[in-house]
Amino acid sequence: MERVVITGMGVISPLGSEVDVFWSRLKEGKSGITEIDTFDCSKQKTRIAGLVRDFDAEARFGRKEARRMDRFCQFAAAAAEQAVADSGLRLEQIDRERAAVYVGSGIGGIQTLLEQDRLLRERGPDRISPTLVPMMIANMAAAMISIRLGILGPTLAPVTACSIGNTAIGEAMRLIRSGAADVALAGGAEAAITDISLASFANATAVSTRNDEPSRASRPFDAGRDGFVMAEGAGILVMESLSHALRRNARIYAEVTGYGASSDAYHIVATPPEGTGAYRAMKAALKEAGLQPEQVDVISAHATSTEVGDRSETLAIKRLFGEHAYQVPVTANKSMLGHMLGAAGGAEAIALVKSLQEGIIPPTINLEQPDPDCDLDYVPNAARPAEMKIGMSNSFGFGGHNAVIVLQKYME
Known part of the structure; x- marks a missing residue:
């Protein structure tokens, strides 16, 4: 059975659209949450988000090509091309029938749909774009990556809500491990910060309304948390079989060794208070990796900054890790990034x-008054150096989807 390694990474995020910039700001504990100024949201209960500010689609793709892609698709294509360039992979020199694209989106092209709906109401059906449907559907990020890069193998767009990135990475790992592919691009993309999305989440009391303090609004595990903050972007990995990577003398960042998925079978949006689904997914990921809980050196938590979600994830970690739960650092990237929805898992991976590469754990910022029920080591407010070989990343989504991956330092 093939070992699976990561050889390239690409990110578009509220903290930057290059991996080095993104990582530097995470280590510094910078917040990417700001007031929304891209449309009028003065009537909204929440008026803050993690917006991608440094992305010019026309400059990257040209005006004609950019106009044929929804924003989520632009993010996905840009992150994928960035990841391929980072990997040094020469696509013309590989068997492209044995290369795959596993990239999903939770909501797809909602911005295009809303723009075309407005046009329909204002100017009639003759003005609707014939490309509305292909721009809107959630599989188009994977399809566009395949088209632009000439990848001929399996193309899959998993839709597991906010666990998409980990689902894609885990399923791609299994595809390569089985011998059915040599290379896969895997991750997720999202661009759903719209009037209607904000209103829906706000009316569900799911998002923070700390509008006067955007940078302090996302506060996982803090007693004063009042919901997540919407964000956008993309995170995509180049994954290869170890034998393929070695044949081309690729730089190897890390190894993907475990993947666990489960369903809560509980509620369309709520998390089971005891975190039972999260526990099963983490347990399955460790089993596939052949590891015991005490071997895990760091956990990247899903931790969206919701009251029940953060507490239930904490309970799940305690149940699986036992006393080691108090020894393993747990970090929450969403405190800085906001919740990138379908893009979260890829960016957090x-x-x-x-x-793991640098031996530095990014902080959980805004953790000022810990919730008494959230009593683990969440690396509060400042990055921490640490010796690490094995890390776990959690992603959970509406509908009760849970996906967990285990990453390890590459050892020859």
């Missing part, structure tokens, strides 16, 4: 790879 990149952060975990960099952690």
Whole structure:
């Protein structure tokens, strides 16, 4: 059975659209949350988000090509091309029938849909773009990556809500491990910060309304947390079989050794208070990796900054890790990034790879008054150096989807 390694990374995020910039700001504990100024949200209960500010689609793709892609698809294509360039992979020199794209989006092209709906109401059906449907559907990020890069193998767009990135990475790992592919691009993309999305989440009391203090709004595990903060972007990895990577003398960042998935079978949006689904996914990921809980050196938590979610994830970690739960550092990237929804898992996997590489754990910022029920070591407010070989990353999504991956330092 093939070992699976990570050889390239690409990110588009509220903290920057290059991996080095993204990672530097995470280590510094910078917040990417700001007031929304891209459209009028003065009537909204929440008026803050993690916006991608340094992305010019027309400059990257040209005006004609950019106009044929929804923003989520632009992010995905840019992150994928960045990851391939980082990997040094020469696509013209590989068997492209044995290369795959596993990239999903939770909501897809909602911005295009809303723009075209407005046009329909204002100017009638004759003005609707014939490309509305292909721009809107959630599989188009994977499809566009395949088209732009000439990848001929399996193309899959998993839709598991906010666990998409980990689902894609885990399923791609299994594809390569089985011998059915040599290379896969895996991750997720999202661009859903719209009037209607904000209103829906706000009316569900799921998002923070700390509008006067955007940078302090996302506060996982803090007693004063009042919901997550929407964000956008993309995170994509180049994954290869170890034998393929070695044949081309690739730089290897880390190894993907475990993946666990489960369903809560509980509620369309709520998390089971005891974190039972999260526990099963983490347990399955460690089993596939052939590891015991006490071997894990760091956990990248899902930790969206919701009251029940953070508490239930803490309980799940305690149940699986026992006394070791109090010894293993737990970090929450969403305190800085906000919740990138379907893009979160990919971006957080990149952060975990960099952690293992450099021996630095990014902080959980805004943790000022810990919730008494959240009593683990969450690396509060300042990055921490640490010796690490094995990391776990958690992602959970609406509908009760849970996906967990285990990454390890590469050892020959």
